[in-house]
Amino acid sequence: MTPTAPDRLVLVGGTIHDPATGRDGVIDDIWIEGGSIVARPTDPSSFRQIDCRGLVVMPGGVDLHSHVVGPKVGFGRRVAPHLARSPGKPAAVPTIHATGAAYAALGYTTVFDAAIATSAAALAHLELADLPILDKGIYLLAADDVAVLNALDRGDACETERLVSDAVRAGRGWAVKVANPGGAVFWRKGRGDHHDLDAAIPGHDLTPRRLLERLADAVQAIRLPHPLHVHTANLGLPGNWRTLLETMRSLDGRRAHLAHVQFHSYSGGDLDEGSFGSGVAPLVEFFNAHDSLTLDVGQILFGETVAMTGDSAAAEHLAHTTGVPWVSHDLHLSGGCGVLPIAYKEKSLIHAWQWAIGLEWFLCATDPWRVALTTDHPNGAHFTAYPHLMALLGDAAFRRAAFDRIHPAVRKRSPLKDLDREYSLQELCIVTRAAPARIAGLPQKGHLGPTADADLTLYRPDRDLARMFSVPAKVFKRGVLVAEDGHVRATPTGGTLAAS
Numbered sequence: 001m002t003p004t005a006p007d008r009l010v011l012v013g014g015t016i017h018d019p020a021t022g023r024d025g026v027i028d029d030i031w032i033e034g035g036s037i038v039a040r041p042t043d044p045s046s047f048r049q050i051d052c053r054g055l056v057v058m059p060g061g062v063d064l065h066s067h068v069v070g071p072k073v074g075f076g077r078r079v080a081p082h083l084a085r086s087p088g089k090p091a092a093v094p095t096i097h098a099t100g101a102a103y104a105a106l107g108y109t110t111v112f113d114a115a116i117a118t119s120a121a122a123l124a125h126l127e128l129a130d131l132p133i134l135d136k137g138i139y140l141l142a143a144d145d146v147a148v149l150n151a152l153d154r155g156d157a158c159e160t161e162r163l164v165s166d167a168v169r170a171g172r173g174w175a176v177k178v179a180n181p182g183g184a185v186f187w188r189k190g191r192g193d194h195h196d197l198d199a200a201i202p203g204h205d206l207t208p209r210r211l212l213e214r215l216a217d218a219v220q221a222i223r224l225p226h227p228l229h230v231h232t233a234n235l236g237l238p239g240n241w242r243t244l245l246e247t248m249r250s251l252d253g254r255r256a257h258l259a260h261v262q263f264h265s266y267s268g269g270d271l272d273e274g275s276f277g278s279g280v281a282p283l284v285e286f287f288n289a290h291d292s293l294t295l296d297v298g299q300i301l302f303g304e305t306v307a308m309t310g311d312s313a314a315a316e317h318l319a320h321t322t323g324v325p326w327v328s329h330d331l332h333l334s335g336g337c338g339v340l341p342i343a344y345k346e347k348s349l350i351h352a353w354q355w356a357i358g359l360e361w362f363l364c365a366t367d368p369w370r371v372a373l374t375t376d377h378p379n380g381a382h383f384t385a386y387p388h389l390m391a392l393l394g395d396a397a398f399r400r401a402a403f404d405r406i407h408p409a410v411r412k413r414s415p416l417k418d419l420d421r422e423y424s425l426q427e428l429c430i431v432t433r434a435a436p437a438r439i440a441g442l443p444q445k446g447h448l449g450p451t452a453d454a455d456l457t458l459y460r461p462d463r464d465l466a467r468m469f470s471v472p473a474k475v476f477k478r479g480v481l482v483a484e485d486g487h488v489r490a491t492p493t494g495g496t497l498a499a500s
Contacts, residue, residue, distance in 0.1 A: 007048060009479055014052030014458065015427045018059065019280045019369075020236075020438075020447035024426045030057060034138060035478035055473055058429050059446050060109030060455030062436035064372040065229075065296045066383060068099050069127035069138070070116050072308040072337035075327050076378070080306050080341035082485055092378050093343075100132035100491070102384055105483045107457030107472040110135045110437070110445055112497075114177055114229060114259065114376075115309070115337060117141050121171030128309035128496055133482050135445075135453075137174035137497030139229050142167045143215055144184050144209040152214050159220045168224065172498040174440070176219050177259075180233050180311040181208035187313040197233060197246050202261045208233055209250050210346070216254045224499050225441025227255035227294075231470040235260075235314040238268025241279025248293060249294045250284050257439060258287075260298025260376040262358035276350060277413060278357050284364040294439045295365070296372040299358035301381035302346050308339045308379065312362040318342070335346055344381075352407035356414040362393055363419045368427045387469035393423040393431075394465045428465075443498075454479040 011030040013237060016023040031038050031047065041047065067073060076093035077084065083092035090102055103111060111131075116124045116138040128136050142148050142164050151159040164176060182201035189202040197209035216228040232247040234240035244264040258264075265283055268276035272497035287293055317338050319326035344351045358380070365371050373389065375381040381389075392399045403416060411417065423431070437446025444453045456476045462468035475483035482490050 004190055005478070008046050009050060009454070010044065010047040010415070011050050012050045012464045013456075014055050014057035015461075016057050017425055018448040019426055019430045019434045021449045021471050022453060023448075024405065030448055030456065034475075035454055037448055037450055037452045037454050038376070048086055054461070056425065056459040056461055057235050057332070058107075058457050058459070059433045059437070059448055059452070060457055060475070060477065061107050061432050062440065062442065062445055063103070063108055063111040063374065064406070064436040064440055065114040065374045066111050066296070066377040067113055067115065067308050068111060068131065068136075068377075069096070069124045070112050070337075071123065072115070072339050073127075074382055074424060075337075076306045076308050079325065079327055079339050080154065083304055083306060086304075086493050090382060090384050092304065092382060096127050096130045097132060098270060100134050100494075101488045104133040104239060104475055104477065105472075105486050105488060106384060106386065107459070107469070107475050108134070108383070109475070109477050110442070112136065112174060113138045113441065115139065115141060115179055116171070116173070117334070118145055118167050118171050118419050121173065125172060125496065131494065132491040133477055134342065134494040135497055136494060138171070139175040139177035139226075140167060140171050140173035141179055142176045143178045143211060149182075149201075149204070149206070153201075153204040154210050155214065157214070157218065157221070157440060160214060160372040161221050164215075165222045168222075172496065174497050174499050175224055176215070177227050177229040177231065178212065178215060179231040179309065180235065180313060181211040182206070183233060183311055183313050187316070197243065209246070212247065213252055213254070214257050216251055220255060224255070226439065227257050229259055231259045231309075231311060232264055235263050236266075236277050236318060238266050239270075239279075240263050241267055246289065248283070251293065252290060253292060255292050256303040258293060258295040260374065261295050262298045262300065262354060262363055262380070263376075264360065265357050271390065278353065278360055278415060279362060280357055280360045281415065284361060288366045290309050291367070291370065293466035294370045294372070295361075296374040296376075297358050297361050298374055298376035300344050300351065300354045300360070300381050301375060301385050301388060302344045302351070302355065302383065304341065304343045305378045306339065307342045308337050311338070311496070314338070341450065349407045349409055350412040353414070355406065356403070356410055356416045359392060360414070360416050360419065361400070363416070363421045368423075368430040369435045369438065371431050372439060373431040387466045390423075390428050390432070390469050394428055395426070396420050396422050398465075
């Protein structure tokens, strides 16, 4: 479907939730011209009116951390074909066209793939060109490149900055991602001793801690829009809260974004009494006190999905733990991913803890402007489950009912049982739109002020938040109606976001 060119529109009488401009449930009009939001014109007679009375109006959603293109996604479709034909459910790893349509129908208009090897960037961009409707970009795994790693090892800041800048420019990336700092080298060398940030990377004097510090400095020095995107070591392992805390301490004073923190917030192992559980309390205390850090949660939700991570060591560990088949392309590229199917179950002790830990992060982080709502699609859950997650955050009774169904040991020990915070509509708008746009460095996204892209989502108010956010009444992309009541109406070509 080829859309008509955006014309002059005015959305009349909607209930505006736009945290960036301070509008919290304000009834107002939104004026659109040439695909952008504009101030009220002196002559409004040429603007076509769209009646939005009774509808909630928000900016289009921004998914800061997802996995939608690249070799890992192709492997994901093949490794779990049974998850592509579940009746009434979207494919766990949908086709590129279905991905764009489903995001748009949900009210999302921008997405980033958070783990692309630099040598796979050209392939990823071929796929992005076929991703309809959405604006999109990629984060590059630049620290897996041998030349970058060697420059970091030497402590050569100028050379590191040059190489990272060249990699981002050549790969048309938006940001730099580090997945398990130095982990690809540990894994290829068959080393099983990568349990902290201070073990030297095989063949180098460099430690993961120094890698993080030097790479964060380089990203800041070359002025990328988004700070270093950090997936730290020991993903998914008991006791890994200590690694995340040390990561935050190492980055203190530097801008950095912490990815899918839920997967890095577990107590357990030899140093923790009571074995597996939540390590969120000391982590969120540190996070709340250090405003140079931002995060996305990577919430898990119960059901079947596919895990794909730029940390092949973590994927191998998960495969051996669960006994399912897995695949990795780390051996064929400078950096890559491990992929395998997974099923999260309410009555599983581990999975119930993961579910509760993610919600604990959401409910204990005090500043929603530093938090992005994610499930690390598809790792924790499919992105189409975001409305369910929003209901868990915004409806304490709904959350308590879900909590009552999980493993009894988690119900007894989890701090979640004592948390009664409910996100307001304004806070839900922040963590799904305003904050991800600001964290990503997108000044024209996530708000409805003049000069913003005319990406808007209109919802019917409903006390059932999952129902409200599942099927928007209308979705506009740069002023074009792209979805209505769950049906795609137009498939314009979205833009590719690349740092200059």
